[in-house]
Amino acid sequence: xxxxxxxxxxxxxxxxxxxxxxxxxxxxxxxxxxxxxxxxxxxxxxxxxxxxxxxxxxxxxxxxxxxxxxxxxxxxxxxxxxxxxxxxxxxxxxxxxxxxxxxxxxxxxxxxxxxxxxxxxxxxxxxxxxxxxxxxxxxxxxxxxxxxxxxxxxxxxxxxxxxxxxxxxxxxxxxxxxxxxxxxxxxxxxxxxxxxxxxxxxxxxxxxxxxxxxxxxxxxxxxxxxxxxxxxxxxxxxxxxxxxxxxxxxxxxxxxxxxxxxxxxxxxxxxxxxxxxxxxxxxxxxxxxxxxxxxxxxxxxxxxxxxxxxxxxxxxxxxxxxxxx
Amino acid sequence: xxxxxxxxxxxxxxxxxxxxxxxxxxxxxxxxxxxxxxxxxxxxxxxxxxxxxxxxxxxxxxxxxxxxxxxxxxxxxxxxxxxxxxxxxxxxxxxxxxxxxxxxxxxxxxxxxxxxxxxxxxxxxxxxxxxxxxxxxxxxxxxxxxxxxxxxxxxxxxxxxxxxxxxxxxxxxxxxxxxxxxxxxxxxxxxxxxxxxxxxxxxxxxxxxxxxxxxxxxxxxxxxxxxxxxxxxxxxxxxxxxxxxxxxxxxxxxxxxxxxxxxxxxxxxxxxxxxxxxxxxxxxxxxxxxxxxxxxxxxxxxxxxxxxxxxxxxxxxxxxxxxxxxxxxxxxxxxxx
Numbered sequence: 042x043x044x045x046x047x048x049x050x051x052x053x054x055x056x057x058x059x060x061x062x063x064x065x066x067x068x069x070x071x072x073x074x075x076x077x078x079x080x081x082x083x084x085x086x087x088x089x090x091x092x093x094x095x096x097x098x099x100x101x102x103x104x105x106x107x108x109x110x111x112x113x114x115x116x117x118x119x120x121x122x123x124x125x126x127x128x129x130x131x132x133x134x135x136x137x138x139x140x141x142x143x144x145x146x147x148x149x150x151x152x153x154x155x156x157x158x159x160x161x162x163x164x165x166x167x168x169x170x171x172x173x174x175x176x177x178x179x180x181x182x183x184x185x186x187x188x189x190x191x192x193x194x195x196x197x198x199x200x201x202x203x204x205x206x207x208x209x210x211x212x213x214x215x216x217x218x219x220x221x222x223x224x225x226x227x228x229x230x231x232x233x234x235x236x237x238x239x240x241x242x243x244x245x246x247x248x249x250x251x252x253x254x255x256x257x258x259x260x261x262x263x264x265x266x267x268x269x270x271x272x273x274x275x276x277x278x279x280x281x282x283x284x285x286x287x288x289x290x291x292x293x294x295x296x297x298x299x300x301x302x303x304x305x306x307x308x309x310x311x312x313x314x315x316x317x318x319x320x321x322x323x324x325x326x327x328x329x330x331x332x333x334x335x336x337x338x339x340x341x342x343x344x345x346x347x348x349x350x351x352x353x354x355x356x357x358x359x360x361x362x363x364x365x366x
Numbered sequence: 367x368x369x370x371x372x373x374x375x376x377x378x379x380x381x382x383x384x385x386x387x388x389x390x391x392x393x394x395x396x397x398x399x400x401x402x403x404x405x406x407x408x409x410x411x412x413x414x415x416x417x418x419x420x421x422x423x424x425x426x427x428x429x430x431x432x433x434x435x436x437x438x439x440x441x442x443x444x445x446x447x448x449x450x451x452x453x454x455x456x457x458x459x460x461x462x463x464x465x466x467x468x469x470x471x472x473x474x475x476x477x478x479x480x481x482x483x484x485x486x487x488x489x490x491x492x493x494x495x496x497x498x499x500x501x502x503x504x505x506x507x508x509x510x511x512x513x514x515x516x517x518x519x520x521x522x523x524x525x526x527x528x529x530x531x532x533x534x535x536x537x538x539x540x541x542x543x544x545x546x547x548x549x550x551x552x553x554x555x556x557x558x559x560x561x562x563x564x565x566x567x568x569x570x571x572x573x574x575x576x577x578x579x580x581x582x583x584x585x586x587x588x589x590x591x592x593x594x595x596x597x598x599x600x601x602x603x604x605x606x607x608x609x610x611x612x613x614x615x616x617x618x619x620x621x622x623x624x625x626x627x628x629x630x631x632x633x634x635x636x637x638x639x640x641x642x643x644x645x646x647x648x649x650x651x652x653x654x655x656x657x658x659x660x661x662x663x664x665x666x667x668x669x670x671x672x673x674x675x676x677x678x679x680x681x682x683x684x685x686x687x688x689x690x691x692x693x694x695x696x697x698x699x700x701x702x703x
Contacts, residue, residue, distance in 0.1 A: 088451045096447040096473065100440055193463040282443055283472075284465035292438040330441065334432055334448035343433050344401070 070320040084335035098215035101326035106274035108300035108322040110267040117263040119171035123179035128290030130182040131275025136195025136285035157268025161260040186287040193286040205280030226315035243311025393428040395454040399462040409636035416640040443470040456480035456646035484642040504539020510630035518549025519580030524558040526585040558588035565591035581605040586633035589614045609633040610685040632666035637686040644694030
């Protein structure tokens with residue numbers, strides 16, 4: 042539609058259409074979440090309750106945090122293939138050192154955030170493809186996780202169990218947590234001036250550099266934030282499962298990427314949406330597990346159905362983007 | 367006193383052979399984390415057959431199977447939470463991790479749901495565990511070997527997947543039994559990963575450096591590979607303990623027909639899933655005195671009966687045994703002694 046209009050002089054109706062598709066794009070994540078929730082309510086009304094939301098969504102919180110982590114990396118036009126194993130590594134540290142020797146555990150976790158920031162520096166300075174670097178790192182994190190916890194076990198620190206087990210009045214904890222995460226990241230990335238610089242470093246790095254901002258610094262900050270949210274994700278996950286396993290986070294890498302894209306982000310151009318990413322993560326978590334369980338699909342087809350649901354949800358997102366372009 | 371009472375109650379039940387039938391409104395779910403090998407397929411098939419019949423006979427209202435897309439812990443934890451919401455009365459589970467699912471398992475118990483784990487068990491105390499006595503199986507391998515090789519000699523051990531509790535238990539049993547049978551000596555040990563190809567390669571690699579071997583003690587899924595490695599090297603065929611796989615029993619049959627080759631075969635039956643199902647049903651039935659840790663025997667075959675079982679095992683499959691409710695009661699009773 043927009044392409045047919047003369048460049049530089051968009052008509053009123055053209056601007057109207059553009060505005061409407063942009064609105065649709067912003068609403069799509071919320072819309073897909075509403076559809077999935079509607080389907081769940083129809084299949085199993087019992088799930089739509091305080092208890093139901095607490096159970097269905099509590100494992101979505103670590104996914105949402107991992108998705109935010111991935112979103113920071115994608116905002117800088119990079120991709121992080123190591124977030125899943127990093128979450129597993131953090132989980133193992135949380136269930137062992139953070140429980141037995143809190144100071145050592147905290148130091149290791151802070152150190153791992155620093156490692157993330159340094160990876161950002163390495164990728165920027167040597168101009169390396171982030172996919173290769175983070176794929177390599179995914180094996181490093183996995184290896185370290187197995188070294189720390191050769192067989193499943195460990196125990197989450199009591200204070201962490203208290204945090205994840207918190208039961209606020211009226212609104213289930215996972216929903217409160219999702220709102221808080223979305224609000225904080227939205228404010229930091231979308232409403233502050235340095236947030237605009239960070240997004241700009243992905244959208245138009247040349248302009249940001251010419252304006253006098255250090256691209257090295259923006260990349261380190263983006264990767265550092267990715268590390269921070271990766272740590273938060275791993276800790277929350279262990280708070281919920283109470284015990285760790287070196288392979289516990291492996292599935293998160295692809296879920297996090299899908300969550301960012303579903304939430305309205307783009308692989309290129311620094312176009313991301315924190316609120317969308319959180320909603321995208323919740324949608325994926327609900328579509329993949331509760332919806333599937335409640336649909337009572339024969340066991341032979343469940344694995345395929347899981348993939349099909351993800352494709353349908355993501356395809357809806359792609360259709361809208363196509364209309365906009 | 368309580369135990370004696372419970373035992374006699376069970377004995378009466380066993381004698382009458384019928385259920386109390388007040389579980390006809392109860393729903394049992396099966397949470398499975400992996401379906402990608404022959405053992406798991408066989409496990410699902412056994413479960414399906416027994417559970418479907420139980421539903422048809424109105425013993426339970428529903429017995430649904432849920433398999434996750436990957437082997438991931440969080441996926442299965444989420445699945446368990448969904449099953450809680452779905453309103454199941456019991457969950458039978460083959461777990462992705464012994465510890466990392468405890469959070470979700472505890473939530474299920476707190477919601478009043480009976481949880482029975484098997485094969486991949488969970489350590490949360492509120493759950494039931496159906497465990498196979500692998501240590502005893504390791505011991506029996508050596509004892510059977512002593513029958514076939516009364517003069518003793520050198521043994522080769524093939525181990526399973528490193529770092530697993532199953533490999534550890536079988537190895538422990540074998541080591542203890544060899545200590546009690548000084549005529550045997552383990553002269554070599556390789557890792558076969560319960561897989562014929564891996565075992566064949568591992569045995570072929572170590573074979574040239576070994577003194578003459580009279581027997582092989584292993585963990586199942588590796589016997590046929592070992593036999594192939596010995597044949598390829600042109601070495602005399604030792605007594606190889608088998609693990610109930612179709613290819614292993616088929617090879618045994620061929621050798622027996624040729625020259626009366628003798629050995630023994632034992633492994634965990636994938637049908638142990640059906641025992642877990644009955645345990646869940648019996649707990650729902652009001653048998654609160656069932657011990658939380660149930661040890662069940664492994665499935666074994668001897669020279670006389672393996673050929674009868676062979677035609678029933680699908681190619682590439684494993685010998686299985688499906689439990690009836692009476693079998694389950696008997697197995698529980700054995701654990702209450």
